Amino acid sequence: DTGVSQxxxxxITKRGQNVTFRCDPISEHxxxxxxxxxxGQGPEFxxxxxxxxxxxxxxxxxxxxSAERPKGSFSTLEIQRTEQGDSAMYLCASSFSESYxxxxxxxxxxxxx
Amino acid sequence: xxxxxxxxxxxxxxEEAFLTINCTYTATGYPSLFxxxxxxxxxxxxxxxxxxxxxxxxxxxxxxxxRKETTSFHLEKGSVQVSDSxxxxxxxxxxxxxxxxFGTGTLLAVQP
Numbered sequence: 001d002t003g004v005s006q007x008x009x010x011x012i013t014k015r016g017q018n019v020t021f022r023c024d025p026i027s028e029h030x031x032x033x034x035x036x037x038x039x040g041q042g043p044e045f046x047x048x049x050x051x052x053x054x055x056x057x058x059x060x061x062x063x064x065x066s067a068e069r070p071k072g073s074f075s076t077l078e079i080q081r082t083e084q085g086d087s088a089m090y091l092c093a094s095s096f097s098e099s100y101x102x103x104x105x106x107x108x109x110x111x112x113x
Numbered sequence: 114x115x116x117x118x119x120x121x122x123x124x125x126x127x128e129e130a131f132l133t134i135n136c137t138y139t140a141t142g143y144p145s146l147f148x149x150x151x152x153x154x155x156x157x158x159x160x161x162x163x164x165x166x167x168x169x170x171x172x173x174x175x176x177x178x179x180r181k182e183t184t185s186f187h188l189e190k191g192s193v194q195v196s197d198s199x200x201x202x203x204x205x206x207x208x209x210x211x212x213x214x215f216g217t218g219t220l221l222a223v224q225p
Contacts (some may be wrong), residue, residue, distance in 0.1 A: 033212060042202050042215030043157070056210050091157065093213075100145040100164055100211060104157040 002026075004105035006092050012111045013082055020078045021108045025094030032075050033102060034067060035091040036060070043091055049075060050097070082112045115140040115205045119216035122200075126193055126223050134188040134219045136177075136203030144207030146170075146179050146186040151200045151218070160188075160201070193223045 005024045013019050025032050030051050035043035046065070048056040051072040061067075064082075069075040079086055089109050093102040120135040138144070148160040148170070161170035166181035175190045186203060200220050204213040 031211070035213075035215075040217070042204075042218050043213070045212045045214070048210045048212055050210075056212065093157075095211070100162060100206060101147075101159050102206075102211075102213060103159065104149075106156040 004092055004094055004103055006090075006105040006108050008108060009106060010109050010111075012113065015084060015112055016081055018078065018080045019082060019110065020076055021090055021110075023075045023077070023092030023094075023105060025073070025075070025092070026103055027073075028096070029094035029103075030072065030097055031095045031102075032069055033093040033095075034075070034077055035093065037089040037091055037107070038087075046077075046090075079110075082110075084112045086110060087112045115144060115207060115214040117203050117205055117214055117216040119201075119203050119219050121217070122220035124219060124221045126221070128195055128223055128225050129192045130223075132188070132190040132193045132197075132221065134201055134203075134221070136186045136188065136216065138184050138186065138203070138205045138214075140184070140205050140207060142207060143181065144205040145211065146177070147204045147206060147213065148175070148177055148186070148188050149202045149204060149215075151202065153199070157202070193221070195223045195225050197221060198223045 032049040034046040037043040049069040089107040092105045117138045161172040163170040163179035200218040206213045
C-alpha cells in the first residue's frame with residue numbers, strides 16, 4: 001500500500017500560465033476528491049469523482065479549473081490562466097464507496113508569482 | 114449544507130495535561146464525523162471517526178463521541194505528549210458524495 005501520491009509536490013508559476021497536477025489514489029479506491037487549503041484554513045472541497053465520472057463540483061471551482069479521471073484511476077487538475085489567488089495547497093484524497101474514510105495525499109503546493 | 118465550528122487555537126498545554134477540543138456541526142441528516150490531524154510538515158491523517166449517533170471513535174489515546182442531541186464531536190485525550198503537537202481538524206462528511214467539510218483547525222502545542 002503506497003498511499004495516495006501527488007505530483008509535483010511544489011509548483012511555482014507566473015500569473016497567466018497554465019498548470020496541471022496529478023493524483024494517484026490508493027489502488028482499488030473508486031472515489032477521488034480534490035480539496036484546496038490556504039494558509040491557516042481547513043481544506044475546502046473542490047470536486048469529486050466516482051470511477052471516471054465527475055459527480056460534483058464546488059462553486060469554488062471557476063471555469064479556469066478542470067479535472068479529469070479518464071480511466072477511473074489517476075486524476076489531473078488543471079488551472080488555466082493562473083492568478084495569485086490560486087496560490088494554495090491542492091490536496092487529493094481517495095476512498096472506497098463502502099467506506100467512509102478518505103485518505104489524503106501530501107498535496108501540491110502552488111505559488112503564483 | 115453542512116458546516117462545522119471548532120474552538121480556536123492555539124491551545125497550549127503541558128505534557129500529561131487533559132485535552133479537549135470542541136467541535137459542533139450543522140448538517141442535513143446524520144453525517145459521518147471525523148477528526149483529522151496534520152503534524153508539522155506532513156499531510157492530513159485520519160485520527161478517528163464515528164458513523165452514527167452515540168458511536169465513540171478512538172485512536173492513539175484520543176476519543177470523540179458522536180452526540181446527535183448536541184450536534185457535537187468533541188476530541189479528548191487524557192494525557193497529551195509533546196508528539197501530539199499538531200493541527201487538529203473536525204470534519205463532518207455526508208450525502209451521496211461524502212465530501213468533507215473542514216473547520217478552521219485547532220493548533221495544539223504541548224510543552225515538556
